[in-house]
Amino acid sequence: MNGVPELLILKLLRDREMYGYEIVQAIRSQSDDVIAFGEGVVYPVLHALEQEGALRSRRKNVNSRSRVYYTVTPTGARRLEDLSAIWANLAGAIQKMLKGTYAKTTA
Amino acid sequence: MNGVPELLILKLLRDREMYGYEIVQAIRSQSDDVIAFGEGVVYPVLHALEQEGALRSRRKNVNSRSRVYYTVTPTGARRLEDLSAIWANLAGAIQKMLKGTYAKTTA
DNA sequence: AACTATACCTAGCAGTTCAATGTATGTCAA
């Protein structure tokens, strides 16, 4: 039914290069704590996406800390488009169903 | 992360009394086939909700077919409110994150 | 010295949803 972590991660990375730990916090803060995926969710998704060729990574040392920065490949960009469309579709359908009343009167 | 079947089922039943098989098709048709939960999803949810006291059921015979009709209890109505709020929150947060750009240049 | 924050990672469980299958009845066409 879902795939939200993948979607959000791809979206963030399309806007700018980021590293795992940063993504975890970006999701938290940008969603006002409504969504809070732990590292145990984010890291595996990053690895899987990289293996599928949707992301590319490179190590960078900042303040003697080793970070793995990720960027979106063309494949990943397409993937993002697909997931976005699916999500919009789904959210739209649910929204519509929750709004409508369709009471007994329509027989 | 989810709970969509529960949400949609409660919503449909709050509008009018329905039976399982009918719910399966209502979700399909009202969502224009975007959402299609099978019977293996709907029936267990109905049973669980009834056991929690969120639904009440009664047998009815129509054209020599035995149907189990469900209605929402006050407990179920509260449950629906809760799930709706959670969903709206979640969908809103995701929507917001997908729209925003936060790019390096703010393009 | 201990605690918190940064930064990476994995394993295993738990919950959800799906696909498949099964029963039984009714209807309609070949």
Added chain:
DNA sequence: TTGACATACATTGAACTGCTAGGTATAGTT
């Protein structure tokens, strides 16, 4: 009248997600 399809109920077992909890290592703070 037989076979196919629709109605209507139900369960089981697998698959997939995502979460909790753990583990390593460095740096800064108290």
